[in-house]
Amino acid sequence: MSAAAHSVIEPSAASKRVAGAIVILYAVITMIPLFWIIATSFKTPPDSIAYPPKVVFTPSIEGYCNLFTTRTRQTAEYIQSLPPATNFCDETTRKRNMVIAGPSNFLPRFINSLVIAFGSTFCAVLLGTLTAYGFSRFKVPLADDLLFFILSTRMMPPIAVAIPIYLMYRELGLSDTALGMILLYTAVNVSLAVWLLKGFIDEIPREYEEAAMIDGYSRLQAFRKVVLPQATTGIAATAIFCLIFAWNEYAFAALLTSGTAQTAPPFIPTIIGEGGQDWPAVAAGTTIFLVPILVFTILLRKQLLRGITFGAVRK
Amino acid sequence: MAEIRVEQLRKEFGSFTAVQNSNFVVEDGEFFVMLGPSGCGKTTTLRMIAGLELPTSGRILLGGEDVSQRRARERDIAFVFQLFALYPHMNVRRNIGFPLLAQGMATAEIRTQVEEVARLLRIDHLLDKPVSGLAGGDRQRVALGRAIVRRPKCFLMDEPLGTLDAEFRDLMVHELRELHNRIHATTVYVTHDQHEAMAMADKIAVMNHGVIEQFGTPQEIYDRPATMFVADFIGSPPMNFLRFGAHLRKGDRKVGVRGAEIVIPELREDAGEADYALGIRPEHIRFDDGSTLRGAVYGAEYLGTTQIVAVETAEGMLKARVPADQTVKVGEQVGLALNGARLSLFDRASGRALRTALHDEALRRHAHG
Numbered sequence: 001m002s003a004a005a006h007s008v009i010e011p012s013a014a015s016k017r018v019a020g021a022i023v024i025l026y027a028v029i030t031m032i033p034l035f036w037i038i039a040t041s042f043k044t045p046p047d048s049i050a051y052p053p054k055v056v057f058t059p060s061i062e063g064y065c066n067l068f069t070t071r072t073r074q075t076a077e078y079i080q081s082l083p084p085a086t087n088f089c090d091e092t093t094r095k096r097n098m099v100i101a102g103p104s105n106f107l108p109r110f111i112n113s114l115v116i117a118f119g120s121t122f123c124a125v126l127l128g129t130l131t132a133y134g135f136s137r138f139k140v141p142l143a144d145d146l147l148f149f150i151l152s153t154r155m156m157p158p159i160a161v162a163i164p165i166y167l168m169y170r171e172l173g174l175s176d177t178a179l180g181m182i183l184l185y186t187a188v189n190v191s192l193a194v195w196l197l198k199g200f201i202d203e204i205p206r207e208y209e210e211a212a213m214i215d216g217y218s219r220l221q222a223f224r225k226v227v228l229p230q231a232t233t234g235i236a237a238t239a240i241f242c243l244i245f246a247w248n249e250y251a252f253a254a255l256l257t258s259g260t261a262q263t264a265p266p267f268i269p270t271i272i273g274e275g276g277q278d279w280p281a282v283a284a285g286t287t288i289f290l291v292p293i294l295v296f297t298i299l300l301r302k303q304l305l306r307g308i309t310f311g312a313v314r315k
Numbered sequence: 316m317a318e319i320r321v322e323q324l325r326k327e328f329g330s331f332t333a334v335q336n337s338n339f340v341v342e343d344g345e346f347f348v349m350l351g352p353s354g355c356g357k358t359t360t361l362r363m364i365a366g367l368e369l370p371t372s373g374r375i376l377l378g379g380e381d382v383s384q385r386r387a388r389e390r391d392i393a394f395v396f397q398l399f400a401l402y403p404h405m406n407v408r409r410n411i412g413f414p415l416l417a418q419g420m421a422t423a424e425i426r427t428q429v430e431e432v433a434r435l436l437r438i439d440h441l442l443d444k445p446v447s448g449l450a451g452g453d454r455q456r457v458a459l460g461r462a463i464v465r466r467p468k469c470f471l472m473d474e475p476l477g478t479l480d481a482e483f484r485d486l487m488v489h490e491l492r493e494l495h496n497r498i499h500a501t502t503v504y505v506t507h508d509q510h511e512a513m514a515m516a517d518k519i520a521v522m523n524h525g526v527i528e529q530f531g532t533p534q535e536i537y538d539r540p541a542t543m544f545v546a547d548f549i550g551s552p553p554m555n556f557l558r559f560g561a562h563l564r565k566g567d568r569k570v571g572v573r574g575a576e577i578v579i580p581e582l583r584e585d586a587g588e589a590d591y592a593l594g595i596r597p598e599h600i601r602f603d604d605g606s607t608l609r610g611a612v613y614g615a616e617y618l619g620t621t622q623i624v625a626v627e628t629a630e631g632m633l634k635a636r637v638p639a640d641q642t643v644k645v646g647e648q649v650g651l652a653l654n655g656a657r658l659s660l661f662d663r664a665s666g667r668a669l670r671t672a673l674h675d676e677a678l679r680r681h682a683h684g
Contacts, residue, residue: 089347205400214393
């Protein structure tokens with residue numbers, strides 16, 4: 001008798017195949033919008049609005065050209081009089097009776113997003129780690145109430161606090177500044193960071209710090225040399241969650257930033273208006289916008305996976 | 316190395332008193348064991364000596380210096396934790412060298428010191444391994460290495476063998492004692508395991524509910540338990556108790572337990588009318604058909620050289636340790652003879668042992684020795 005054929009724990013080959021097929025099907029369905037965005041970013045404007053939609057098309061980087069530039073319409077005679085185009089972007093622009101007038105705002109907005117998202121993530125994780133350590137290791141009076149208070153800052157919908165914050169920021173001169181956005185996202189994320197990290201730090205036995213303190217280190221040194229290295233998994237997972245929030249945040253950014261500190265999310269939809277409905281440029285902006293979070297998540301995916309299942313995997 | 320002196324030490328956690336007025340002295344180079352059931356305050360006492368907890372009141376002196384309110388890192392002690400607390404992100408070499416690094420010692424110097432300690436503990440072949448893959452005994456040795464590399468004033472160990480399996484534990488008991496004989500470090504060792512305590516200790520303090528019930532050598536604690544708790548806690552099987560009520564006077568050499576006259580070591584104090592317990596170690600019971608103390612054999616536990624025979628008597632179950640070759644049948648009626656010179660007497664209300672010739676004899680022997 002074959003034991004493997006009737007194993008209770010090991011699923012049969014057929015059920016594994018069915019499970020695999022379901023997972024692949026689900027992945028395909030959820031990936032279609034993503035694929036469509038990326039595909040659109042490589043279409044020409046006529047291809048992007050063609051009906052029936054074009055699945056097979058000749059790729060073009062016109063969308064990316066349009067994303068990074070602003071263009072003005074010119075007469076055919078004027079374009080004829082120009083010296084020959086030196087690159088692809090010049091050429092395609094001229095074909096549409098336009099010339100490149102200068103760089104668009106996309107790059108500075110994208111840099112704003114990077115600065116604000118990574119800056120606020122750094123602050124939130126730093127403050128969160130120290131706070132979580134404090135709550136985990138010291139007898140804090142009313143610790144449970146304080147922790148609930150910290151969490152409660154996240155309970156209100158952004159729209160409920162948007163107007164007070166708007167007024168407050170205007171008075172403080174923080175409207176449309178990178179510092180203001182970093183402070184805001186830090187404040188929102190720090191509650192998540194404290195709660196997540198407290199869970200991780202609670203699981204690191206106190207004996208490690210006690211051993212280090214007996215070995216001649218101060219508490220802060222013990223924290224840095226013994227606790228932090230063991231909390232890296234939790235810190236990485238927390239950082240990803242914070243970064244994703246700050247990177248994708250739209251409501252506050254749309255309300256509080258309009259010029260110099262504007263981030264990519266409120267900027268990207270405005271591309272539509274510049275010179276007709278330029279879907280490839282919008283898609284190109286979205287595609288580039290996806291990249292940093294994708295890279296960061298892939299770099300830290302091991303920690304993220306362990307982080308999500310924390311408690312289950314760690315002894 | 317240094318002497319440890321604990322005076323009137325007390326620790327309260329809120330309304331709970333973990334340690335009540337402990338007093339003891341661990342002499343320089345002594346191996347001292349605190350023994351007791353879980354929650355008896357032994358670990359709290361140890362943590363106070365280490366500086367991981369601050370006492371509510373009382374003093375701790377290390378080598379004559381009052382360190383009661385000092386931080387752990389200012390006390391120059393080493394601590395071996397129950398789960399070893401080896402830093403998981405460092406290899407064996409860095410773990411052992413970690414305390415030296417704190418002192419700002421030069422890298423080359425740390426290297427030689429770590430290697431010397433590793434050779435002493437026979438773990439020099441493991442120095443560059445990560446600690447996560449080590450076997451229990453090797454983890455134990457690394458933890459010891461980290462403790463001794465600094466040559467501290469004393470070693471504190473919190474049930475360091477608790478997680479090892481039985482076979483390995485015996486080996487480590489032997490190794491620890493051997494190490495102590497070689498380096499003569501003042502050691503305070505906490506355990507709930509009486510075998511470890513008996514095998515290693517120069518002195519033992521038996522603790523219960525935050526109180527030191529008895530402080531003495533392993534022999535004193537086994538032969539002349541100061542309280543019923545100690546008598547019951549030490550020995551396997553523990554001491555038997557025969558309960559009786561009587562009026563006892565100084566000079567009594569016999570007690571009557573349900574009509575049976577039992578010879579005891581001469582009583583050296585007036586105890587009056589009260590409930591008493593006669594304490595009998597299993598090895599001080601032998602079978603004697605002529606005895607008036609009788610009972611039926613309930614069962615036997617064979618141990619190789621000896622066997623433990625449980626006998627159901629009118630006064631309760633008694634366990635006797637008799638030679639393994641003696642045949643016993645379950646249900647058989649037997650007479651039990653007791654070795655009168657070695658019995659203990661306890662006042663049942665307080666649990667305290669009464670003073671008998673047994674104590675004076677020991678004192679005399681001690682004085683002559």
